[in-house]
Amino acid sequence: MAHAASKLDPAAFTDYLAAQERKGLLRFLTCGSVDDGKSTLIGRLLYDSKLIFEDQLLTLERDSRKHGTTGEDFDFALLVDGLEAEREQGITIDVAYRFFTTEKRKFIVADTPGHEQYTRNMATGASTADLAVLLVDARFGVVTQTRRHAFIASLLGIRHVVLAVNKIDLVDFDQARYDAIRKDFETFAASFGFDTQVAIPISARFGDNVTTRSDRTPWYTGPILIEHLETVEVGDDLKSRPFRMSVQWVNRPNLDFRGFSGTIASGSVRPGDSVVAATSGRRSTVKRIVTMDGDLTEAHAGEAVTLTLADEIDLSRGDVIAAADARPEVTDQFAAHVVWMSDAPLFPGRPYLIKVGTKTVTGSVTEIKHKVDVNTFEHLAAKELHLNEVGFCNLSLSAPIAFDPYEANRETGSFIVIDRLTNATVAAGMIWFGLRRATNIHLQAIDTGKIARAALKGQHPAILWFTGLSGSGKSTIANLVEKRLHSMGRHTYVLDGDNVRHGLNRDLGFTDADRVENIRRVAETAKLFVDAGLIVLVSFISPFRAERRMARDLVEDGEFVEVYVDTPIEICRQRDPKGLYAKAEAGQIKNFTGIDSPYEAPEQAEIHLMTSQATAEMAAERVVDYLREHRLID
Template identity: 70%
Template sequence: MNAAPRSELFAPETKSLLRFLTCGSVDDGKSTLIGRLLYDTKLLFDDQVATLASDSRKYGTAGDDLDFALLVDGLAAEREQGITIDVAYRFFATERRKFIVADTPGHEQYTRNMATGASNSDLAVILVDARQGILTQTRRHSFIVSLLGIRHVVLAVNKIDLVDFSQERFDAIVAEYRVMTAGLGFETFQAVPLSARFGDNVLTKSERMPWYTGPSLVRYLEGIDVARSAEHQPFRMPVQWVNRPNLDFRGFSGTIASGIVRPGEEVVVAGSGHVSRVKSIVTADGNLDEASAGQSITLTLEDEIDVSRGDILAAASARPELAEQFAARVIWMHEDALQPGRPYLIKIGTRTVGASISAISHKINVNTYAPEPARALALNEVGEVNIVLRDAIAFDPFTEIPGTGAFIFIDRMTNQTVGAGMIRSGLRRATNVHWQELKVSKVARAALNHQKPTVLWFTGLSGAGKSTIAALVEKKLHAASRHTYVLDGDNVRHGLNKDLGFTDADRVENIRRVAEVAKLFADAGLIVIVSFISPFRAERQLARDLLDDGEFVEIHVDTSLEIAEQRDAKGLYRKAREGLIKNFTGIDSAYEPPERPELRLAGGTSAPEELADQVIAYLAENGYLERDEETDWSI
């Protein structure tokens, strides 16, 4: 390998950086194209080329030629199957520009991996096999690229050598693609006929296609401007860190999402509305006269105003919206479906807030772009949803400023990223609906009842003994003049929740409604006894979050499936195993046992009376019941 390419790799930082991804159907040649780019730009050492030659003989599909796809398909499973599974990132550079390219999977089941690669990219190279033309995955990937805000697209018609470098075939594919993507909002579009295997129109123009008058792929990527629009948007900077090294310096650090900022300009803290002027723009290399989108900086302000991590500093003359409800488009990226009512965390910019889906308007068939009805979103599905947040956030519609309009869903229990979304617009609450201030407080009601408001949440399999124990607990409390109410799973489904079935979505809504009712009863100062299978941890956490600290007592009636089936007086387990009952917990629907319940009852080995006494003892020992001379229950 020559020294000159290494000098390109470590060239002065005046070169701009372009992040792009390649996507397309399986075997369209994405990995081969990236391998060819690395080879032609001379970024491979001699030992890498030797290894590639050896691997090409062992794994390759290009005969005696080098199989450039093997430079990127690093996973053993990919080499064995001949497909890309994971997202592979590679760096290369030319004299004019630096590039980071993401090779994303083509198979439908790995759509979420493709979305991950698209989330950090400025441009998409969508490959099409000249023999196959536009396929379903071409439509799918083009839609997701548009969904995730990429506005610059290159259609690479690959394997043009296998159709004899036909201009007619190339023109037909390009015309079909233009019609298909007419409504996707791409700002720039360039079609390039190429052969990644042989390098035609990759780095330089090919003499075998004199009819093509456009640039080669690399020359086009070197020249396209993708950053200009971000700089022309209003200034936005999510605060990542409050920089306070000593008493004399207080700055706010973050990466500028959009716009330009200069000393002396007015900025606003989007959430609070506090306004100040920029005093200085500080970086490790010294102060700047201005900073623009993409730069990481620290701002100091002329006034001592309250700014924290998660706040957005914005141009005072063009402020973002502020809302606690908004409409969004979501791509779901987890095996467990998105369910309305289930609590999640949403991270937008540098701020994380609790959220839930209040409604799914529809899902979108990404193969036809047609809306379809939906009650949940499964893995890789895209939908239009309404989202409710626990706190108002500052945002911009994604189509206007992607940096403050994109967010991710985080599972509250595992902390995994489970989805990505783009805000379409804020939803305004009805201005005539207000929380009514009441004259008697929860504390006053509880004091009258000589007890602490509490929700005893019994959870366990069907047949575990929840209802039996709950009834005994209420009987004992009632005998001691305590004020209680039982919410039983079967009873509630006769009225409040009789419109719900037993799908995962219905189960989530079932528990959400019960949790809200339990909250109201707790506000009345009662001891609320809830007896529900409530199979999902997330919904039990939702119920806990609705209440004040210490008011939620999770009680796991820990009875094995074997014992629960033996107690099956209603024959439900038998019917479920025969397929007569669908979505039955423990059989064909999962039960997620509590990890750290306040109380765990050995439902399979102890008598119900004994277990009920354990609950009463817990309440007395933990201050939920005032001293009573007859029962000797004490704080």
């Protein structure tokens, strides 16, 4: 290390490692507005903890001259801001994690970005933290980003906060300025319910009240930052909570062994404990706790183990093994706070993948109850969520999941939302409570089913989903296909975009959110026609791949035929049978697909019709030929 070159003999080294293992661990994050000194503070902590190697110190000295903002002094922020873009701009973009230790405690600190556009990164860092160090510049006091980060910290379950009034040296160590900032913060954060809330005047650059008490703030008698971090009681209460373990995989190396592997989310477990498969309710007892180092007599939260059970019960990846006397809730609908992390907005009804623990299911937001103005904390009406916005939403899943409310257990009450097409994580969520509004409603068994209805008509039910730009010829081709099928004695029905908007969807506009709901309703209606044994022809622009995928997933394999009516927009403009393109280009129609709203073309449509190379009649005949070739009609 740069500051300590003493050598340890083997015995002393062993004692040192044992002492390190006995130390407690505190996870905390630094947050606040841009240029409030978050990275500098962490760099100061690393430097004063003597955890910087000689080569790092030399690099820091060189980079301070090149990128630094502190004159001849070390710019400690450069120890953390590893991205070249961060060094050039003097800001933090990514979340940087650093480890350091003192005589009393070990620490993992997350340095999170201050820019509003990177609020999602701050939420990521806060999701595993026990304490937040919220920095404010003593010159500017509490600003909008201070309020935003304090709110998100409280929302994500952080119960301990330090208000670090940084750059106190730039206001001449003025006590009155410190007191005003402290009172301002206490006023707006009173409703957040933090367990501990400590304000400390510091200078991260010069180290005042960071790791040593400053002579320049004789009026401050509270703890310095490192003292508070070493002594604050955050409570390792995961071990005291009911036992929960999500099954990561079923360990079956041979016919004589079947175990369930995963990381214990909370509580502890011993051989002989009574456990339950949370979703099915099947009970058993723990037979063994198996690890690579041998069997354990007890395992606790955070440990990765394999459990064998005394009984053969059905468990697979994603299932939750729980204490039999303290079962989690099980539901397929719940209310949750959602932090949206994608540039593409969240629309109710759009299908996503919802990952809770190790279980992944299809789901969607059914309603945005409100979004939160993170500047004023007001609840605002909303039909969609945009990047970095926080909303309180109802969600519906394709299958039940086991969970605990987030305030009771952060491990089993959190989830992420994944885009089904890109596989990108687009949101993080905190489950507040389950919705039981439909528990008294069950599917009614019907003796006459889809197969029987279709057999009576001599056909196989299917959805022919015609998609393409306005003016591409979708409705014309769909109409010709239906006429051809009707002449063959087939039973059909056409759902056309314009016609449906005169009835079922007359209450919807043309915003992206309304377009998503438009397709959701039509897809559900088409599913009913398929259940009736019909061939239903759906003619909608349906500009988004996600909604077309949702419609496909509602029916069985082979029952959804995507027909891409591919017509260049120049030809659509020339046709313009309803004068819509002219109105859109004149600004009289907003959110018009192809003009000021995007169209996502199919990537693997079953039928690709290029209408610039064929007549409508030829295109219709090709669709009928496809139905014959795939035995949807005889």
